[in-house]
Amino acid sequence: MTKKRTFEEYVTETISSNKTFNIRQIKDLQNIKAMVLLRDQYPHIIELVKSGQIDLIKKLDNNENKGSEYLDIYIFNDQDNQKYIVTVYDSDELWQNPQLWDIFKLKEE
Numbered sequence: 748m749t750k751k752r753t754f755e756e757y758v759t760e761t762i763s764s765n766k767t768f769n770i771r772q773i774k775d776l777q778n779i780k781a782m783v784l785l786r787d788q789y790p791h792i793i794e795l796v797k798s799g800q801i802d803l804i805k806k807l808d809n810n811e812n813k814g815s816e817y818l819d820i821y822i823f824n825d826q827d828n829q830k831y832i833v834t835v836y837d838s839d840e841l842w843q844n845p846q847l848w849d850i851f852k853l854k855e856e
Contacts, residue, residue: 772826
């Protein structure tokens, strides 16, 4: 019997397959926001993501019961301890793995 994979395992695999950055290892993967996606809000969310405003991202409305598309926002470090933030899309109709929408390298503090 095969073990059922977790959502985070799918996210890790999706990040690893992205060739934009040379990410060979994903450390400290942390979900900072899980919400129902309202597409008209995505540009605002991306501005928060790009600027690394984690506290404001955590305070975003969850938009519960408002749709069947979902957005998860994760933060992690790579093998060189460079910090990244990613947006991951999923939906009720998405029969395949979740999709990596955007990945941003955060500026070092």
